[in-house]
Each structure stands twice: as structure tokens, then as C-alpha cells.
Amino acid sequence: MTHSKAASIFNKDEKKVNWHDKALWFVRHKRDIAAHTVTGWEELRNLGHGIKAHTLSNLDTYLTQFEENALKNGVQVHWAKDGDEHNRIVHGILKEHNAKKVVKSKSMLTEECHLNPYLEADDIEVIDTDLGERIVQLAKEPPSHIVLPAIHKKKEEVDVLFQEHLGTKPCDGDPQYLTGEARKHLREKFIHADAAITGVNFAVADTGGIVVCTNEGNADMGAHLAPVHIACMGIEKIIPKQEHLGVFLRLLGRSATGQHITTYSSHFKKPREGAKMHIVIVDNGRTEQLSRPDFRASLHCIRCGACMNTCPIYRRSGGHSYDATIPGPIGSILSPGKDLKKHSTLPFASTLCGSCSDVCPVKIDIHSQLYKWRQIITKDTQQPFVKKTSMKMMGNIFAKPTKFEKVGKVARWSLRNLPKSMINSKPNVWGKERDLPLGPKESFDDWYKKRQKNE
Amino acid sequence: MKVGLFIPCYINQLYPQVGIATLELLEKLNVDVGYPYGQTCCGQPMANSGYENESVGACQNFVENFKDFDYIVTPSGSCAYHVKKHYNIIEQTDDVVNVRNKTYELCDFIVNILKIKHIGASFPHKVGVHKSCHGLRGLRLGSCSENVGTEYSYIDELLQEVSGVELVTLTRKDECCGFGGTFAVTEEAISVKMGKDRIQDHLDSGAEVITATDTSCLMHLEGLITRNKQPLKVLHIAEILNSTI
Amino acid sequence: MSSREHILSKAKENKPEAIALPNIDLEVFKDAKVLSEEFILKVETAGGNVLNATSDKDVIAQINTMFPDTKVNFSTLEGTESFNTVDLNKLEKPHDLENLDVLVLRGDLGVAENGAIWIPDHQIPMRVLPFISKHLVLVIKKETIVPFLHQAYQKLGNTHNDFGVFISGPSKTADIEQSLVIGAHGALSLSVFVQ
Known part of the structure; x- marks a missing residue:
């Protein structure tokens, strides 16, 4: 389904659109308050951008350095070319440890690789432990936002879902009660887990350590209790030095939720005594994106979700309308790199308003990249005949002033003289809910010529 | 200082009063304004739709019409931005570079080039x-x-x-x-x-x-x-x- | 070719020309905020509360008033052994800490800009402790408070930790309709004592 089709379905319930828009705008607003308290915020963004750009330009070196240090720390390091290999590696580690029950904290990478169904096919229980992720897991839906996975769900829906799956009492969607029940339910899972999977927010080349950020404490509850911790990371998670965390952790929480830092920023270096730690480093299309000069900066992304919260389209179409692991503006520049045809409508799901680029903590030129993907998509994928020919026609008209004048005259006459019912009839999508301007008798050209004559 | 007035295509055809107001305003501010007749459109409609290549003719026509002015002023931030940002698709001749540098949105031009803030207008609303x-x-x-x-x-x-x-x-x-x-x-x-x-x-x-x-x-x-x-x-x-x- | 070599060679092949690593100039971040006041404000913003204490004994005395009815307590502060109701050495596995009510730990440093406290592994006998405890109490020395994370990492640069965590406030979530609920999987409350 195209984005616009999915969006128009979402827009059938205007009240829900208003609710969704407000919930996300509230997060954007909290981000503004937090960012505006930081002296030198824009310099911090420049640093974030610069450090990431530098890292990508030395990616192979830093990955090697990271691996070397991680190995020294007693961590096992694995490399996966794609999602399948990633899943096989994780599965293999679990098999080796005879792990049947797995707790997983938030990892967009494992979503991207579709790890859960892969493991479940072998009767391995995978429990998403972030509350929002657990909610969408129970609802058998993908996350609709990378930081707020269940932002599209009403509390009443969560209430019903928990009654069904966790046996909770009806509570009119009381978040306090529901969160408390989820805590109990997931505490059981943490205690009995055979392995914990986490994502990675930052991988530090000069220490071989990884940093995982959560508010709920679920990554730590998993990793410190289970005998095996598997951390899965994309190759772009690497940063050169530990001191660079000072830059990124200052940017991340504030941009994501308006918190000055997430509750827990856990720095894992060596496995705890008696436990095992594995890191899986995944490419899955990232080195290919690196090869595209116009789009490689998309790999700077630290997954804060600020571009989603600020995007007027995302807020009014919902994350699922993007039909991609990463929705919203950043997803719309990442996804076409993976499957141009499937995601060909995403770069057009934008007015190019530029809010995403200005909110981005690492200054990715998101809206410029959307523009650039558009140019590629019209060349490399099948386009509607009408769109293609009308663009060609317009191009011709605008290249020739005399043609432009004639066409303008006809258009003005039609707008002035044709009945409204005809102007706003079905082929005119504009007119479904909007009036067109009345066609003036004179164009500016006409008026100006007359004026010149009278002078 | 000779200023070329760029009236975007849809303003020219559908909102001439905006073009008229722009011209009158600039003249009130003692600007020497010229309006080249051969102008059409900056090319943005095609380019933003992913058909940048179809806009090349429009870009060239724009530069041809405005290359001899000291400044190009337009009552549209969007069109001015398009000229500045996206005219990298045609050969960067001196004329093209000049036109890109000298194109201004109306308010920007008044505040930053004319350095005027008080225009003497009145609008009680x-x-x-x-x-x-x-x-x-x-x-x-x-x-x-x-x-x-x-x-x-x-x-x-x-x-x-x-x-x-x-x-x-x-x-x-x-x-x-x-x-x-x-x-x-x-x-x-x-x-x-x-x-x-x-x-x-x-x-x-x-x-x-x-x-x-x-x-x-x-x-x-x-x-x-x-x-x-x-x-x-x-x-x-x-x-x-x-x-x- | 192994996947490792494949990925590294593609990264090498596809990366742009070298871009210099920017220099971090801390001058641009300087503001006029008073460290201790800012720290208190940010801990409170994160959902924690800040108290003053003259000594470790004083910390325990205040905790006993704050949590009069708790059953399972543990503190790593020196000279407060009588407060402890569990002997970590006798625990078979960390899972047995599930009923821990109050945990008192010392933090190495505090960060004024975000109220975060650094807890490295030498301060925690078991890694899961600060997360599994219902109520977490952290004690820091006032002079260890630094303005920004940058200074915190400058200090950490010289230490070798196998594990460490910045903790800012109690665990929390807003995953249900953006309503903030304190107490997700980790601690339900955080009290910070500044000495």
C-alpha cells in the first residue's frame, strides 16, 4: 500500500488523528524545553555530526579497533552480512547455551532482521521487555515509533490487551495500574530468562565497550540476570572514544523525550563473572548506504525519534503508514536504500518543510535527502503515466514563455467560467475539500503590459 | 541598483494582485524595478516532484531573463529558495552563480538589502x-x-x-x-x-x-x-x- | 571471504575520504549555573529526591525514618553493616535479590546538567543490584559533582571499569499514552544523599 493510501485510511478517524498528533507534539515540545536549557546546543549538534562523519570516514579502522578491544575484554564478537546471518548467529548462540527463554530489550536492528519470528519458529520464547514493545508484541503489531513503540495505542486498548494476555482487571486504562502489572509479569520473565538480548546505542572503539540506554531498566534487568547477554548492533553504532559519549548522551535523551539523560546509561565492557557476553555486528545494507555520497549521512542517526515527533505528516499518518521498520522522515531516507520499489512513496510523504533536519541532533540533512531520493525514484521505478507526462508538459511550458502565456490564459478562463461542480469534480483531487482560486481576468503580465502602455 | 521582479507562475496567473502589491511596494521604496516579460517559473513544481531533469528548461529561462539585474526580488520564499538551493543542476556559469546569489525573497530584500523596517504602511487588523x-x-x-x-x-x-x-x-x-x-x-x-x-x-x-x-x-x-x-x-x-x- | 572480511572490505571501499575528528571545546558550553543547585534540580526533574547528610551513619538514620517498614535492606557504606539484612556472600544467584527493598550505594560522581550519578562496578557487589532493588539510595560527595557529561568522562577516562552505569532518577516509562509512570522494571524510587 502506498503511504498516501495508508494515511488516508488513518485520517478517516479525525479524533484519533488529533489525539496522535497532540501526543507526539507534546514530546516535541518537551524536547524544545530541554534543548533550550543547554548553552551551546547547536555546537553540540555540530560535534555530533562531525564525530559521526569522521567515524564513517574511518569505519573499517574503528570496527577493527572495537573488535580487538572487545575480544580483550572477554567478549565474543560475531559479524553478520545481513539479517539472515544475524538471526542464524543469535540462534546459534542460544542453541549453544540451550536457551529456550529469551528476554529482549529494545533493538530496532532485531526488528529490522525479523529476529523474533526466526527464533519463535524453533520454539524459543522471545519476550520484548520494554513496556511499549511488549504492548505491540501482545497486539501482534510492529512498533509504530522507534522510541515510543505503542504511541498509536489508546490506553483503553492496552487495558483490553492486558486483560486478555496478562489476566489484569478492567481499569479504564489506568497507566499506573497497567504498568505495575506489566512490571510483575515481566519480572517473572527476567528471573527465568536463559538469555538476554539487547540493542546497542553506542559502541566505543577505544574501549571495546557498548552503551545501552533505557528508562525502564529492562536492558539491565535482562543482561545482569541471564547467563548469556547478546548485544546486536549495526556497524554505524561505532564511535571513536569514550569521551564522545559526553556529546551523544547529552543529545540523545533530550532529543528523544526531553529528558536530560535517560534513566540508565549502562556501560558494558566485560561480561560479569560466570556469564557470557556476545556482540553481533551487522551490516545488512549499511555499507551500501555508505557508498552513496548523497545518503551516507543517514548513517549518523542515533535513533532518537525526534524527526518523527516533529514531522507534521508522521503525526497525522501514524508510524504504520510507512510500512517500514523505521518510520517517519529518517526511515524515509533509509528504507529506499534497502528496497527502492517497495518504499518508493516514502520520500514523497513529506512537504520538505525541513523541520526534521533542524531537530536532528546529529544534523542529518533529512529533507534534502528526501528531495534527492525523489529524483532517483522517478528515474528508477515505474511512475504513473499521468504524472510523468504532465511533468514533461509542465517542463516544456515553463521553458517557453509564449506557451506559458497561452496556457495561463486558458486556465484562468476555466477557473472563472466553468461551474464549480465541474471544477471540483472527481479528477480534481485538490477540489475534494478545498476551493480553487477564482481565475482573474488579467494575469500580472496583462496588467503590467497595460500599465506600461499607459505610462 | 536595478532590481528584476520575479513573479512566480501561479501568482502571475492566479494572484496578480500580489504581484501588483509587490511592484508598487518596491517602487514606493524607490527601487528601480524591471519586469522581464520572458519569465515563467523557477522550475520547482517539477523538481520537488522528482522531475528535476524536466525543470532544466525553466531554470535556463529564469537565468536568461534575470542575469543582467543587480538583484532579483520575488514575493515567494519558496521560489527564491529553489533558485538558491537547487540550481546546481545546470552548468554553473558566472551568470548562474550570480543569479543564485542575487535572488531574494521580498522581506529579506527590504530588511537586509534596503535596510528598511518602517515602510509607513497601515493595516488595523x-x-x-x-x-x-x-x-x-x-x-x-x-x-x-x-x-x-x-x-x-x-x-x-x-x-x-x-x-x-x-x-x-x-x-x-x-x-x-x-x-x-x-x-x-x-x-x-x-x-x-x-x-x-x-x-x-x-x-x-x-x-x-x-x-x-x-x-x-x-x-x-x-x-x-x-x-x-x-x-x-x-x-x-x-x-x-x-x-x- | 568471511563475513567479517566482507564487511570490513566494503566499509573500506565505500567510505568517504578522511574527515577530521572535531575538537571538543568545552568553553562553548559554559553557563552561569551553580553546580549543586543545578544537580538538585535535575535529580528532581528526573523523579528523584535529594537530601543532605553529614555522615554515612546519618544516611542510614534518615533512611530508617524514610523506610521504617522494609524487610530486606543492603548498604555498601562502611560502618553500616547493622542495616543489612542480607549477606551477599551467602546468595547463590543474583535472582535471590528479588525481594530487596532498600539498597544503599556510593556513587563516584554526579553530573549537574542531568542529575546522573556514576556507579561503577567497584561500588556494586553485583551488577543487578541497583536495578532489582525497590528503593535505591545513592550517596555522593558534593565535591564530586561536575557540570557536564564531558567532565564526567574526563574523570572516567583514567579509570578501568568492567561495567558502570549513569543513573538519573528512578525507573520510569511513558509508554501508555505518554503518561509518566514512575517505577517500570528498575527502582521505584531514587533518593540521593549529598555529603
Whole structure:
């Protein structure tokens, strides 16, 4: 389904659109308050951008350095070319440890690789432990936002879902009660887990350590209790030095939720005594994106979700309308790199308003990249005949002033003289809910010529 | 100083009064304005739709028409931004580079080149300013709410000097209206919803008039206002700056 | 070719020309905020509360008033052994800490800009402790408070930790309709004593 089709379905319930828009705008607003308290915020963004750009330009070196240090720390390091290999590696580690029950904290990478169904096919229980992720897991839906996975769900829906799956009492969607029940339910899972999977927010080349950020404490509850911790990371998670965390952790929480830092920023270096730690480093299309000069900066992304919260389209179409692991503006520049045809409508799901680029903590030129993907998509994928020919026609008209004048005259006459019912009839999508301007008798050209004559 | 007036295609055909106001205003400010007849469009409609290659003719025609002026001034932030940002698709001759550097949105030109803020206009109404995105985040005609730094707005600076204007405070001071060129048609549902939400914000803030640097945003908003019979008037900033009692 | 070599060679092949690593100039971040006041404000913003204490004994005395009815307590502060109701050495596995009510730990440093406290592994006998405890109490020395994370990492640069965590406030979530709920999987409350 195209984005616009999915969006128009979402827009059938205007009240829900208003609710969704407000919930996300509230997060954007909290981000503004937090960012505006930081002296030198824009310099911090420049640093974030610069450090990431530098890292990508030395990616192979830093990955090697990271691996070397991680190995020294007693961590096992694995490399996966794609999602399948990633899943096989994780599965293999679990098999080796005879792990049947797995707790997983938030990892967009494992979503991207579709790890859960892969493991479940072998009767391995995978429990998403972030509350929002657990909610969408129970609802058998993908996350609709990378930081707020269940932002599209009403509390009443969560209430019903928990009654069904966790046996909770009806509570009119009381978040306090529901969160408390989820805590109990997931505490059981943490205690009995055979392995914990986490994502990675930052991988530090000069220490071989990884940093995982959560508010709920679920990554730590998993990793410190289970005998095996598997951390899965994309190759772009690497940063050169530990001191660079000072830059990124200052940017991340504030941009994501308006918190000055997430509750827990856990720095894992060596496995705890008696436990095992594995890191899986995944490419899955990232080195290919690196090869595209116009789009490689998309790999700077630290997954804060600020571009989603600020995007007027995302807020009014919902994350699922993007039909991609990463929705919203950043997803719309990442996804076409993976499957141009499937995601060909995403770069057009934008007015190019530029809010995403200005909110981005690492200054990715998101809206410029959307523009650039558009140019590629019209060349490399099948386009509607009408769109293609009308663009060609317009191009011709605008290249020739005399043609432009004639066409303008006809258009003005039609707008002035044709009945409204005809102007706003079905082929005119504009007119479904909007009036067109009345066609003036004179164009500016006409008026100006007359004026010149009278002078 | 010779200024070339660029009247965007849709203003030329559908909103000549905006072009007239722009010209009259510049002349009031003692600017020597020329209007080259061969001008058409900056090429943006095709380029933003992904057909940059179809816009090459328009770009070349633009440069041909305006290459001999000291400045090119237009009542559209979006078109000015397009010339500056996206004319990298044609050969960068001296003329092209010059045209890109010398193209200005109207308010930007008045405040930063003419260095005038008080125009002597009078407009006794409550005005809501719609900060059109390409002017705001493209040309930086003002600070946007995402960035941290000193707040400013050329448009507000000019309007504050207009006698009788009362600027209203919006809840979301720089959210997009949802026009977005062909987006308005290809993503009709969202485009309409965004427009409705913008209008509501202006109504809630007590505005009588919505103004902007871009008639494209205003055409979209006006289309909704007219259809829904809402008590708001839509005027381009040039029309307000050019008005006297 | 192994996947490792494949990925590294593609990264090498596809990367742009070298871009210099920017220099971090801390001058641009300087503001006029008072460290201790800012720290208190940010801990409170994160949902924690800040108290003053003259000594470790004083910390325990205040905790006993704050949590009069708790059953399972543990503190790593020196000279507060009588407060402890569990002997970590006798625990078979960390899972047995599930009923821990109050945990008192010392933090190495505090960060004024975000209220975060650094807890490295030498301060925690078991890694899961600060997460599994219902109520977490952290004690820091006032002079260890630094303005920004940058200074915190400058200090950490010289230490070798196998594990460490910045903790800012109690665990929390807003995953249900953006309503903030304190107490997700980790601690339900955080009290910070500044000495």
C-alpha cells in the first residue's frame, strides 16, 4: 500500500488523528524545553555530526579497533552480512547455551532482521521487555515509533490487551495500574530468562565497550540476570572514544523525550563473572548506504525519534503508514536504500518543510535527502503515466514563455467560467475539500503590459 | 541598483494582485524595478516532484531573463529558495552563480538589502503570520522553533512597524501548512488535515487575517477557508505592507 | 571471504575520504549555573529526591525514618553493616535479590546538567543490584559533582571499569499514552544523599 493510501485510511478517524498528533507534539515540545536549557546546543549538534562523519570516514579502522578491544575484554564478537546471518548467529548462540527463554530489550536492528519470528519458529520464547514493545508484541503489531513503540495505542486498548494476555482487571486504562502489572509479569520473565538480548546505542572503539540506554531498566534487568547477554548492533553504532559519549548522551535523551539523560546509561565492557557476553555486528545494507555520497549521512542517526515527533505528516499518518521498520522522515531516507520499489512513496510523504533536519541532533540533512531520493525514484521505478507526462508538459511550458502565456490564459478562463461542480469534480483531487482560486481576468503580465502602455 | 521582479507562475496567473502589491511596494521604496516579460517559473513544481531533469528548461529561462539585474526580488520564499538551493543542476556559469546569489525573497530584500523596517504602511487588523517553511528553514528569514539561539523574524520586524497591526501568538508558531506542491494532491488527506489544523490555530489565536511570504501556502489555506466558510481573510505580506488607510 | 572480511572490505571501499575528528571545546558550553543547585534540580526533574547528610551513619538514620517498614535492606557504606539484612556472600544467584527493598550505594560522581550519578562496578557487589532493588539510595560527595557529561568522562577516562552505569532518577516509562509512570522494571524510587 502506498503511504498516501495508508494515511488516508488513518485520517478517516479525525479524533484519533488529533489525539496522535497532540501526543507526539507534546514530546516535541518537551524536547524544545530541554534543548533550550543547554548553552551551546547547536555546537553540540555540530560535534555530533562531525564525530559521526569522521567515524564513517574511518569505519573499517574503528570496527577493527572495537573488535580487538572487545575480544580483550572477554567478549565474543560475531559479524553478520545481513539479517539472515544475524538471526542464524543469535540462534546459534542460544542453541549453544540451550536457551529456550529469551528476554529482549529494545533493538530496532532485531526488528529490522525479523529476529523474533526466526527464533519463535524453533520454539524459543522471545519476550520484548520494554513496556511499549511488549504492548505491540501482545497486539501482534510492529512498533509504530522507534522510541515510543505503542504511541498509536489508546490506553483503553492496552487495558483490553492486558486483560486478555496478562489476566489484569478492567481499569479504564489506568497507566499506573497497567504498568505495575506489566512490571510483575515481566519480572517473572527476567528471573527465568536463559538469555538476554539487547540493542546497542553506542559502541566505543577505544574501549571495546557498548552503551545501552533505557528508562525502564529492562536492558539491565535482562543482561545482569541471564547467563548469556547478546548485544546486536549495526556497524554505524561505532564511535571513536569514550569521551564522545559526553556529546551523544547529552543529545540523545533530550532529543528523544526531553529528558536530560535517560534513566540508565549502562556501560558494558566485560561480561560479569560466570556469564557470557556476545556482540553481533551487522551490516545488512549499511555499507551500501555508505557508498552513496548523497545518503551516507543517514548513517549518523542515533535513533532518537525526534524527526518523527516533529514531522507534521508522521503525526497525522501514524508510524504504520510507512510500512517500514523505521518510520517517519529518517526511515524515509533509509528504507529506499534497502528496497527502492517497495518504499518508493516514502520520500514523497513529506512537504520538505525541513523541520526534521533542524531537530536532528546529529544534523542529518533529512529533507534534502528526501528531495534527492525523489529524483532517483522517478528515474528508477515505474511512475504513473499521468504524472510523468504532465511533468514533461509542465517542463516544456515553463521553458517557453509564449506557451506559458497561452496556457495561463486558458486556465484562468476555466477557473472563472466553468461551474464549480465541474471544477471540483472527481479528477480534481485538490477540489475534494478545498476551493480553487477564482481565475482573474488579467494575469500580472496583462496588467503590467497595460500599465506600461499607459505610462 | 536595478532590481528584476520575479513573479512566480501561479501568482502571475492566479494572484496578480500580489504581484501588483509587490511592484508598487518596491517602487514606493524607490527601487528601480524591471519586469522581464520572458519569465515563467523557477522550475520547482517539477523538481520537488522528482522531475528535476524536466525543470532544466525553466531554470535556463529564469537565468536568461534575470542575469543582467543587480538583484532579483520575488514575493515567494519558496521560489527564491529553489533558485538558491537547487540550481546546481545546470552548468554553473558566472551568470548562474550570480543569479543564485542575487535572488531574494521580498522581506529579506527590504530588511537586509534596503535596510528598511518602517515602510509607513497601515493595516488595523489582528494578523497571524504563517511562517512558510522554505522561507523559514530554507532562507532563514527567521529563527525556527527547533533551533536554539537568538529569536528573530524579518517578517515580524516589518509587520511590527505597520500602523495598527496586532500580531497574534500561535500555539505552533512554525508548523507546515501542508501545501507542499504536488504533495497537496498526492497526499491529499494529510495535506487537508494539516491545513485545517493551521487554520484552527489562527482562529483560536484571534487572527482576522493570515499572512505569509508565500502565496502557495495561502492558496491552500484559502481553499479550505472558503470551502468551510471560516471567518478569516488571507493576504500576502506584500499586500499588507503596501496598504495604507 | 568471511563475513567479517566482507564487511570490513566494503566499509573500506565505500567510505568517504578522511574527515577530521572535531575538537571538543568545552568553553562553548559554559553557563552561569551553580553546580549543586543545578544537580538538585535535575535529580528532581528526573523523579528523584535529594537530601543532605553529614555522615554515612546519618544516611542510614534518615533512611530508617524514610523506610521504617522494609524487610530486606543492603548498604555498601562502611560502618553500616547493622542495616543489612542480607549477606551477599551467602546468595547463590543474583535472582535471590528479588525481594530487596532498600539498597544503599556510593556513587563516584554526579553530573549537574542531568542529575546522573556514576556507579561503577567497584561500588556494586553485583551488577543487578541497583536495578532489582525497590528503593535505591545513592550517596555522593558534593565535591564530586561536575557540570557536564564531558567532565564526567574526563574523570572516567583514567579509570578501568568492567561495567558502570549513569543513573538519573528512578525507573520510569511513558509508554501508555505518554503518561509518566514512575517505577517500570528498575527502582521505584531514587533518593540521593549529598555529603
